Amino acid sequence: MYEGVNASDGIGIGVARVAVEPDLSFTPHAPEDAKAEEERYQAAVAKFIEQTNAQIERMTKTVGEEAAAIMGAHIEFAEDEGIRDMVNGSIESGMCAEQAVSEAYDMYYNMFSNMEDELFRERAADVADVKTGLLADLLGQELVDLSTLPENSIVVVRELTPSMTADIDKDNVAGIVTETGGRTSHSAIIARALEIPAVLSVADATSNIKNGDMVVVDGTNGKVIPTPSDHDLEHYRAKAKQYAEEKLALEAYRGKETVTADGEKKLLVANIGNPDDANVASEHDCEGVGLFRSEFLFMDAKELPSEDEQFAAYQKVALRMKDQPVIIRTLDVGGDKDIPYLHLEQEENPFLGYRAVRYCLGNQDAFRTQLTALMRAGADSGGQLWIMIPMVTTVAEIKQVRQLAEDISQKTGLPLPKIGTMIETPSAMLMADVLAKYCDFFSIGTNDLIQYLMAADRGNPNVAYLYQPCDPAVLRAIQAVIQAGARAGIPVGLCGEMASDAMLTPVLLGFGLERFSVSPSAILNTRREISRWSIQEAQKVAKHVLTLETAAEVAAYLAEVRKR
Ligand code: PEP
Numbered sequence: 001m002y003e004g005v006n007a008s009d010g011i012g013i014g015v016a017r018v019a020v021e022p023d024l025s026f027t028p029h030a031p032e033d034a035k036a037e038e039e040r041y042q043a044a045v046a047k048f049i050e051q052t053n054a055q056i057e058r059m060t061k062t063v064g065e066e067a068a069a070i071m072g073a074h075i076e077f078a079e080d081e082g083i084r085d086m087v088n089g090s091i092e093s094g095m096c097a098e099q100a101v102s103e104a105y106d107m108y109y110n111m112f113s114n115m116e117d118e119l120f121r122e123r124a125a126d127v128a129d130v131k132t133g134l135l136a137d138l139l140g141q142e143l144v145d146l147s148t149l150p151e152n153s154i155v156v157v158r159e160l161t162p163s164m165t166a167d168i169d170k171d172n173v174a175g176i177v178t179e180t181g182g183r184t185s186h187s188a189i190i191a192r193a194l195e196i197p198a199v200l201s202v203a204d205a206t207s208n209i210k211n212g213d214m215v216v217v218d219g220t221n222g223k224v225i226p227t228p229s230d231h232d233l234e235h236y237r238a239k240a241k242q243y244a245e246e247k248l249a250l251e252a253y254r255g256k257e258t259v260t261a262d263g264e265k266k267l268l269v270a271n272i273g274n275p276d277d278a279n280v281a282s283e284h285d286c287e288g289v290g291l292f293r294s295e296f297l298f299m300d301a302k303e304l305p306s307e308d309e310q311f312a313a314y315q316k317v318a319l320r321m322k323d324q325p326v327i328i329r330t331l332d333v334g335g336d337k338d339i340p341y342l343h344l345e346q347e348e349n350p351f352l353g354y355r356a357v358r359y360c361l362g363n364q365d366a367f368r369t370q371l372t373a374l375m376r377a378g379a380d381s382g383g384q385l386w387i388m389i390p391m392v393t394t395v396a397e398i399k400q401v402r403q404l405a406e407d408i409s410q411k412t413g414l415p416l417p418k419i420g421t422m423i424e425t426p427s428a429m430l431m432a433d434v435l436a437k438y439c440d441f442f443s444i445g446t447n448d449l450i451q452y453l454m455a456a457d458r459g460n461p462n463v464a465y466l467y468q469p470c471d472p473a474v475l476r477a478i479q480a481v482i483q484a485g486a487r488a489g490i491p492v493g494l495c496g497e498m499a500s501d502a503m504l505t506p507v508l509l510g511f512g513l514e515r516f517s518v519s520p521s522a523i524l525n526t527r528r529e530i531s532r533w534s535i536q537e538a539q540k541v542a543k544h545v546l547t548l549e550t551a552a553e554v555a556a557y558l559a560e561v562r563k564r
């Protein structure tokens with residue numbers, strides 16, 4: 001049995017699909033028969049086109065015609081006569097097909113990536129994809145394609161990037177195992193949104209688990225059982241049944257208000273990553289959206305989405321939520337979220353780098369487009385749409401954002417929406433009383449706040465012992481922000497994964513938290529947890545917790561309290 005991070009609850013039983021990143025290195029050699037080498041190249045092109053056409057057909061069904069059409073560019077570059085002549089010419093002069101393909105596509109790649117025009121520069125990524133596809137075929141390697149897996153697949157990958165998860169075929173994936181990532185890494189968050197059991201940071205998973213092996217993924221306890229015995233299978237099938245029954249029991253909380261045991265009303269909203277997730281969140285009985293991570297909209301596109309495209313996406317969420325509140329976060333690019341067409345520089349410390357509002361204020365045309373789209377959607381929805389700014393570290397940043405929004409409002413006549421900030425850096429936490437003067441609301445982003453407070457990367461298993469929501473420093477920070485918000489009279493929410501941690505529910509209630517923003521799949525359980533506590537009892541727990549000195553003491557005390 002292997003152990004890892006319990007990133008997404010549930011039991012998955014299926015067949016391992018180990019997606020090893022292919023080794024596309026080769027030794028250049030002179031082929032004996034140039035004609036045969038040309039044929040080998042033609043066969044690779046034909047196969048690539050056939051595979052891409054099949055992919056387009058599938059994508060048309062799943063993501064729509066427009067998105068699928070993007071793949072047409074791949075076919076154009078595979079068939080391009082200029083490239084074909086160049087490759088054949090090189091083969092005739094004595095090169096092997098791998099080298100001829102590599103050189104020809106590299107030349108086109110360099111040409112496109114050096115062009116002034118953004119649109120042309122973006123084609124460089126298509127050229128690179130075609131080169132990878134052709135080389136993989138010539139070298140007899142399989143590429144990772146998470147969109148075409150057979151039923152009951154357990155995906156085993158070194159790292160699951162947010163863009164890979166965007167492709168994942170949720171119906172056929174029974175579980176996910178990775179070698180990297182923590183509970184609050186974006187892959188974990190997406191796995192939970194897709195409700196696929198997942199265990200992350202399992203050392204050497206891609207070499208220890210064999211393709212085709214039967215595997216059990218226990219996402220609740222962070223365990224992976226390769227080639228399970230009949231006894232194991234029986235045990236885990238029973239657990240899967242129990243998990244399904246527990247889920248059913250939560251149905252009693254559907255359609256109910258979110259209230260504490262003594263009747264104090266709380267707001268329970270959802271974290272989503274794209275407009276369709278709003279349907280999922282509604283199905284899970286959310287009371288609005290507390291965090292729409294708009295960067296996923298940008299990640300799913302091939303170029304910056306236009307103002308109209310963004311407006312349509314934001315409006316869709318607002319309309320789906322009817323009169324419920326919707327908070328949309330502006331582009332939080334950087335950190336572990338790359339958007340290839342933005343051509344961000346590689347950085348030594350991306351989580352401390354040019355991220356989120358820093359990028360947006362440095363690229364004001366794109367930021368204006370997003371703010372305008374948001375304000376249009378807000379005007380259309382009757383004012384229930386609030387704008388949230390990620391990674392704010394200084395008061396100057398939020399003032400600049402306000403100024404931009406006011407300027408747009410003046411020029412367009414669009415009403416100024418409520419603007420708030422995420423509190424996810426220590427500086428924002430310490431300056432919360434001042435930030436409150438320029439903010440209509442706060443939302444505490446503990447996923448990041450913990451990593452910056454504790455100086456421990458949220459995805460690094462070696463420092464996971466420091467990355468603890470229970471750490472007294474983290475709890476003091478949260479209390480300070482809630483108090484600063486209360487003094488200023490602005491609403492405070494918490495949208496990090498901590499908001500759905502049942503152990504911490506009494507602490508957050510005791511601190512006076514008003515708004516809990518959680519993954520759709522955690523809504524009913526969080527409602528149940530909130531209903532278990534009266535404010536007075538919760539305050540007692542919160543008060544005691546603040547007298548404790550270490551994360552271990554806090555965790556032990558909260559576990560004890562939960563048992564009572
Ligand atoms: C957070 O940091 O807590 C948060 C909600 O944002 P993200 O997880 O997208 O960084």
Ligand code: MG
Pocket residue numbers: 390424445447448
């Ligand atoms: Mg964050």
